[in-house]
Amino acid sequence: MTAACPACAGAMPDIAPPPDAAADIVLHLPDIHCAACIASVETALSGLPGVREARVNLSRRQVRVAGAGLAPSTLIDRLAAAGHRAQELDTGLLAGQGAEMRGLLMRTGVAGFAMMNVMLLSVAVWSGAADETERLFHLISAAIALPAVAFSARPFFASALGALRGGRLNMDVPISLAILLAALVSLIGALQGADRASWFDAALALTFFLLIGRTLDHAGRSAARSAAAELAALAVPQAVLLQGDTRRVVRAETLKPGDTIALVAGDRLPADGIVTEGQSDIDRSALTGESAPFAVAPGGEVAAGEINLSGPLTVRVVRAGRDTALSRLADLVAVAETQRTRFASLADRAARAYAPLVHLLGAAAFAGWWAATGDVWRAVDVAIAVLVITCPCALGLAVPAVSVVATGRLFRRGLLVKSRTAMERLAQVDSVAFDKTGTLTTGQARLTGTPPDAALALAAALARRSAHPYSRAIVAAAGARGLVLPALDAVAERPGLGIEARRDGRTVRLGRPAWLGAAGEGVALDAGGDAPTLFAFSEDIRPDAAEAVAALKAQGLSVALLSGDGAAACARVAAALCIDEVQSAMTPEGKADWIRAQGAQGRRVLMAGDGLNDAGALSLAHASVAPASALDAARSAADVVILSGRLAQIPELLSVSRHGVGRMRQNILLSVAYNLVAVPVALAGLATPFLAALAMSLSSVTVSLNSLRSLK
Amino acid sequence: MNVLVVLIPVSLILGGLGLLGFVWTMRASQYDDAEGDRNRILDPRWDDRPRKR
Numbered sequence: 024m025t026a027a028c029p030a031c032a033g034a035m036p037d038i039a040p041p042p043d044a045a046a047d048i049v050l051h052l053p054d055i056h057c058a059a060c061i062a063s064v065e066t067a068l069s070g071l072p073g074v075r076e077a078r079v080n081l082s083r084r085q086v087r088v089a090g091a092g093l094a095p096s097t098l099i100d101r102l103a104a105a106g107h108r109a110q111e112l113d114t115g116l117l118a119g120q121g122a123e124m125r126g127l128l129m130r131t132g133v134a135g136f137a138m139m140n141v142m143l144l145s146v147a148v149w150s151g152a153a154d155e156t157e158r159l160f161h162l163i164s165a166a167i168a169l170p171a172v173a174f175s176a177r178p179f180f181a182s183a184l185g186a187l188r189g190g191r192l193n194m195d196v197p198i199s200l201a202i203l204l205a206a207l208v209s210l211i212g213a214l215q216g217a218d219r220a221s222w223f224d225a226a227l228a229l230t231f232f233l234l235i236g237r238t239l240d241h242a243g244r245s246a247a248r249s250a251a252a253e254l255a256a257l258a259v260p261q262a263v264l265l266q267g268d269t270r271r272v273v274r275a276e277t278l279k280p281g282d283t284i285a286l287v288a289g290d291r292l293p294a295d296g297i298v299t300e301g302q303s304d305i306d307r308s309a310l311t312g313e314s315a316p317f318a319v320a321p322g323g324e325v326a327a328g329e330i331n332l333s334g335p336l337t338v339r340v341v342r343a344g345r346d347t348a349l350s351r352l353a354d355l356v357a358v359a360e361t362q363r364t365r366f367a368s369l370a371d372r373a374a375r376a377y378a379p380l381v382h383l384l385g386a387a388a389f390a391g392w393w394a395a396t397g398d399v400w401r402a403v404d405v406a407i408a409v410l411v412i413t414c415p416c417a418l419g420l421a422v423p424a425v426s427v428v429a430t431g432r433l434f435r436r437g438l439l440v441k442s443r444t445a446m447e448r449l450a451q452v453d454s455v456a457f458d459k460t461g462t463l464t465t466g467q468a469r470l471t472g473t474p475p476d477a478a479l480a481l482a483a484a485l486a487r488r489s490a491h492p493y494s495r496a497i498v499a500a501a502g503a504r505g506l507v508l509p510a511l512d513a514v515a516e517r518p519g520l521g522i523e524a525r526r527d528g529r530t531v532r533l534g535r536p537a538w539l540g541a542a543g544e545g546v547a548l549d550a551g552g553d554a555p556t557l558f559a560f561s562e563d564i565r566p567d568a569a570e571a572v573a574a575l576k577a578q579g580l581s582v583a584l585l586s587g588d589g590a591a592a593c594a595r596v597a598a599a600l601c602i603d604e605v606q607s608a609m610t611p612e613g614k615a616d617w618i619r620a621q622g623a624q625g626r627r628v629l630m631a632g633d634g635l636n637d638a639g640a641l642s643l644a645h646a647s648v649a650p651a652s653a654l655d656a657a658r659s660a661a662d663v664v665i666l667s668g669r670l671a672q673i674p675e676l677l678s679v680s681r682h683g684v685g686r687m688r689q690n691i692l693l694s695v696a697y698n699l700v701a702v703p704v705a706l707a708g709l710a711t712p713f714l715a716a717l718a719m720s721l722s723s724v725t726v727s728l729n730s731l732r733s734l735k
Numbered sequence: 736m737n738v739l740v741v742l743i744p745v746s747l748i749l750g751g752l753g754l755l756g757f758v759w760t761m762r763a764s765q766y767d768d769a770e771g772d773r774n775r776i777l778d779p780r781w782d783d784r785p786r787k788r
Contacts, residue, residue: 057774057777058774058775058776058777058778061771061774061775061778062778062779062780066780079771080767080768080771081768081770081771081774082767082768082769082770082771083768124766125761125766128761128766129758129761132754132757132758132761133754136750136753136754136757137754139750139753140746140747140750143746143750156739159739159743163743163747167747
């Protein structure tokens with residue numbers, strides 16, 4: 024019966040999705056955290072007409088709503104009334120997330136139950152069952168163990184086969200060899216009825232413990248990865264396509280050169296193109312790092328990823344989809360990704376040293392015992408004992424167990440560790456490079472100087488109507504002073520220039536200095552009387568940036584600033600934060616080259632950035648972090664996403680990584696120490712299946728407990 | 736040794752039942768939201784009568 028179950032479990036697909044999955048709506052709820060939140064969300068949604076079931080998943084901060092004829096916007100409004108923020112998620116992008124985890128859990132469960140049953144039979148043999156009884160027990164064990172191994176150990180076999188095809192050895196090769204040899208030789212023994220040891224329980228225990236390691240490894244990153252996938256699913260790029268007089272919303276990737284698209288203020292450009300109508304300001308900071316907006320008029324070129332700030336624009340698409348400047352940046356990232364996969368993790372390096380040694384030892388044991396005794400089966404038995412005992416159960420747990428504990432701890436602090444080897448790379452970092460716009464600064468402008476109250480109040484009254492970053496800075500400054508804004512009539516936005524209105528019969532204007540006949544940077548205000556008042560702006564540095572830089576320097580790391588912005592803006596930020604090395608006016612390629620040059624000098628750089636212009640550098644750097652406010656490309660290139668956006672968490676991230684890697688080393692040493700004791704015993708032919716099972720369990724438990732000790 | 740004829744099937748059936756139970760919990764998505772399940776026990780909504788399906 025037990026034997027039949029793994030087979031039917033194998034035949035079942037990994038949990039079919041509910042039949043009406045297409046109709047389900049998944050919402051992201053960033054703020055829920057407790058039982059009361061679950062109850063309030065579910066009660067709020069269940070009350071709506073058409074909702075059949077609303078089920079919150081607290082681990083993923085999601086609610087899945089099933090029902091007929093539902094619109095996401097009504098659900099979101101209902102939740103807002105109940106006090107919860109919610110955003111719609113693209114279910115297509117989220118599909119298939121849980122499947123791998125479920126598959127691993129299922130294999131682990133099957134291996135565990137099979138192991139328990141076989142162990143039970145083995146205990147009888149070890150305590151003295153003999154003759155027919157022993158043979159019967161061996162045959163029953165075979166009937167349970169073989170299908171269970173065939174189902175549960177498949178991930179190891181697949182990975183070992185892949186490695187052998189590529190002409191490499193990895194840890195899964197000796198594992199698969201040990202499992203297969205142990206199972207096959209024991210089967211032959213059971214069929215012949217020979218009076219030899221049976222290794223079925225060892226094969227299953229090996230599979231079980233190693234699967235636990237693998238499941239832990241997967242679970243540790245799945246929460247972080249699903250959160251990262253959600254961030255991507257939040258922003259589905261869309262475009263408004265103009266066809267004659269009709270407007271249609273289409274997905275950005277379906278645009279073709281020659282299409283005409285319409286953009287309103289606040290839209291991100293979905294493709295590269297040329298402005299055909301309208302005037303506006305464009306925020307290029309994501310692509311170039313420049314903090315000051317850029318004016319465009321008909322004939323001006325705009326690129327995908329830029330943000331339209333002030334006026335409506337009509338744009339003729341020149342390049343779309345894969346051909347845009349944005350995608351070329353993505354290619355830069357893809358190239359760098361392939362370079363990074365060459366990084367050998369601690370577990371890989373341990374495996375590379377270990378796998379040949381295990382094979383040599385096994386072969387030597389076989390040859391030695393065959394030569395000495397002339398008994399082939401005895402020699403095979405000893406060789407299996409060596410393979411099983413050296414087989415790295417504890418080594419398989421050594422790294423994932425620590426990384427689960429450490430990434431889980433970082434996840435609770437709002438740090439998503441996406442890459443498997445990120446912790447080890449972070450632990451080696453010896454210098455940190457920051458992007459300026461959006462990373463060290465908030466990306467928002469701040470008013471500098473102290474303009475008179477009356478001018479500021481008038482400017483704020485005008486600026487209230489605009490989404491331009493300078494306007495928002497003026498409104499914020501007026502709000503901070505608690506000014507009462509004067510009333511205006513006939514307010515009109517002059518796209519690309521500024522805002523105009525009438526006050527007490529006079530025309531007042533706020534906008535580009537050149538428009539008002541003034542010289543200089545920033546924004547000018549014409550109050551209808553004397554010379555225009557100039558407002559100057561600087562970038563708002565993140566409040567904890569100085570603390571973060573100081574803490575990194577205290578850890579002995581060197582800090583550099585890489586920016587696409589002008590030298591003056593960079594120098595100002597660097598001076599405020601005490602950063603010595605400043606590189607300004609860098610192109611995206613320039614940043615990537617700088618990182619590459621540092622790498623060639625043997626430095627290990629942690630890159631922190633948020634823009635598309637950083638994506639290449641992020642993926643080339645030894646390790647990388649991005650704030651959650653970063654663009655998709657930067658977030659997906661980065662190893663770690665900081666959800667809170669607090670830079671002060673970077674020093675903490677580095678120190679947790681260093682401690683975690685230290686713990687991994689300890690674990691590897693522990694499991695090697697077990698082998699130093701066990702291998703001579705096995706080589707001497709003294710290892711019984713019972714001893715092997717004991718050594719395997721003890722070392723695995725020791726390593727797991729060591730991982731669970733709290734990390735400093 | 737005749738007792739084995741009874742005991743071995745019993746032990747195998749018990750093990751099989753355990754495995755079936757595990758498969759059932761997997762298919763019922765009981766491992767999908769550990770954090771949520773931990774909190775749901777504090778949820779007072781269904782204290783008086785179970786939730787209608």
